[in-house]
Amino acid sequence: MDLFQVIILAIVQGLSEFLPISSSAHLILPSKILGWPDQGLAFDVAVHVGSLAAVVIYFRRDLQELIAAFFASLVHRQHSQQSHLCWYIVLGTIPAGLCGLLLGDLIENHLRTVLVIAATTIVFGVLLGLADRKASENRDISQLNWRSVLFIGAAQALALIPGTSRSGITMTAALALGFNRVTAARFSFLLSIPVILLSGGLKTLELIGQTNTPWLEIGIGALLSGITAYICIALFLRWIEKVGMMPFVWYRLALGVVLLYIALG
Structure with missing residues (x-):
């Protein structure tokens, strides 16, 4: 990849990792429409590291409290809302x-x-819209329980199917259970940390032993992905109560139609 392609793909990854619009749907477009080369495993690792750094830095105070509460629950059997939340993330x-x-x-x-990817972009976009319109939005993060967490976690597993969007499907599940938008988004972002860590770790293991590692691409990809993801998280949480999910739903539907045209054309 040339420098321009690295910059564009890193920014796209940083944006689409946490917005409910599917990163896989976006990363397939440059190769299919513009003929760009596959970004490769090393670049995948880099942008995952950037995304992980962004969410960890943004939620650093929450994570400090969660980790402290987690160990307090293990060592001293002292349970709190924060320790429960940490166990729910697990x-x-x-x-x-x-x-x-x-x-x-x-x-x-x-x-x-x-x-x-076209089908899942459309189908799960419609489900996001329905959940957002039907949601009662009367539950906050203190009302999470093991049943609701398992439901959201099972929904997250569906995000392994390309085009689903991990953040999109977890927010859809939380909204469908009656949680407000901010809670749905915050829990989705916190839930992303172990998932990104695990997937990035597996990709790193695959990368070990490979030669000719493109360190410049890795560095630029990680930096730009991290900066973009951080800005994305901050703005999304600030605006989500005002704008809702429908702009992302309409965007997904339009993107899905474009992908269908590519697939069937």
């Missing part, structure tokens, strides 16, 4: 982790097609 990660281990190769080999 619980919500399990479905995606298991599905990734059991079905990862199947999904990678058979579902990474433009047609599948």
Whole structure:
């Protein structure tokens, strides 16, 4: 990839990682429309590191409290809302982790097609819109329980299917359960941390031993992805109560139609 392609793909990844619009749907467009080369494993690792850094830095105070409460619950049996939330993040990660281990190769080999991504972009966009319009929005993060977390975690596992959007499907599930938009977004972002860490770690293991590592691409990709993702998280949480999910729903529908045209044209 040349420098321009690296910059564009890093920014796209940083934006689409946390917005409910699907990063896989966006990253397939440059190769299909513009003929750009595949970004490669090293670049994937870099942008995952950037995204992870962004969400960790943004939620650094929350994470400090969560980690302290987690160890207090383990060592001193002192339970609190924060320790429960930390355990819920662990619980919500399990479905995606298991599905990734059991079905990862199947999904990678058979579902990474433009047609599948087009269909999931549209279908899960419609579900996001329905959940946003029907949501009662009377529950906040203190009202999470193990049943709701498992439901959101199971929904997150669906994001292994390209085009679904991890953030989109977890927010859809939370809204469908009656949580308000800010809670749905915050829990989705916190739930992303172990998932990005695990997927990035697996990709890093695959990368070990490879030669000719493009360090310049890695550095630029990680930096731009991180900056873009941080800005995206901050603005999304600030504006979500005002704008709702419908702008992202309409965007997904338009993107899905474009992808369908590419797949069937």
